[in-house]
Amino acid sequence: MTAENLPVLAILGGTGDLGTGLARRWAQAGYRVIIGSRTADKAEAAVADLREVMAERGVAEVAVEAMENLAAAEAADIVTLTVPFAHQTATLELVKPALQGKILVDVTVPLVPPRVARVQLPAEGSAGQIAQDLLGEEVAVVSAFQNVAAHHLQEGHGLNCDVLVCGNKKDARAEVIKLVEAAGMRGFHAGMINNAAAAEALTSVLITINKQYQCHAGIRITGLDGDE
């Protein structure tokens, strides 16, 4: 835990658009963030980029550092996974010992290239379920952020999209909803881990909409009290 009592965050595969977008927003919210990658070099480069963007935005001090994935997972309280579906299993097997008793935020979307606009869910039901099965009950897998356009995450301003948060443990979901809010969005309790299937499938639909309507689409939950 940091001095402010915030959990230390690691982002594995944190050098992509989604990972660096989350890292910037969490660092700016005061969290200590570790960017993990398969090599320390790639992680260092992402951290250097991030410091540059923060400096441009007039943010002098951010607690961001670079590590290899396993070291990042060991050093963090909450670990976020933002790797392509094809690397999900291998990355989780590598860091499994470091995740015991922690929350894993799974952002994996089971896209099957080249037809990424087609919903093609895995036989297990969802990538979230795959992660939970692989890691066992001592790791609280919480899926989130599958429907956030990295394009918007990279921007400095507020985000007009919501995040569906799925996981078998309510306390763990609540922790992740705090992280969603720290990144400038609303998070919703969306059910058990296999309900991640909905958010994962929706990503392909949003890719379809992006192509069709030339946009970077997201979703917002409507029909809440005072909403209409």
Add this chain to the structure above:
Amino acid sequence: MTAENLPVLAILGGTGDLGTGLARRWAQAGYRVIIGSRTADKAEAAVADLREVMAERGVAEVAVEAMENLAAAEAADIVTLTVPFAHQTATLELVKPALQGKILVDVTVPLVPPRVARVQLPAEGSAGQIAQDLLGEEVAVVSAFQNVAAHHLQEGHGLNCDVLVCGNKKDARAEVIKLVEAAGMRGFHAGMINNAAAAEALTSVLITINKQYQCHAGIRITGLDGDE
């Protein structure tokens, strides 16, 4: 076609909240609407209810009539199916001969009672895919309306939710998007029929959110041009 050149609409299983909600909105928009049910009596009762609600709203004349499901499908240009998942296959087998060359709007959500808040998609991928496989290529299956709260559909005013429209034929999707708009919502081209999995899975997530936050949730697509 009616005098105004609008297609004649049938709603099979049209006596439930979702079916009657759509019937009211389409009738009010000037469409001729046939409410279909397993018995003519049930359909007649739904039509009588609908006329009463319309009269209360000061709408004197609506072109709504009652038929058994097969007769309704025969008499219509576009057929909408709003039956529980358990009745989807039997109803489609009954009306299949009447659907050749037409659009079937499939609203089926593959909920598995009693755990309707859990995503449990069928082995075929989606209820929409089941319908397309069963009906064959001469029927354009278009899935839609799975995420619309019947509660809001029954109300007289505008709806703050969007509709994901999936189907293998773009022209057919465009026809259904007109019906979505006639019912007071925005419709989006959301890909091929199996992408219906996303909307179908999302219904269980919205049921979860309804329970958790005491609301009647829907979704809205964000990130469009001029949207933020």
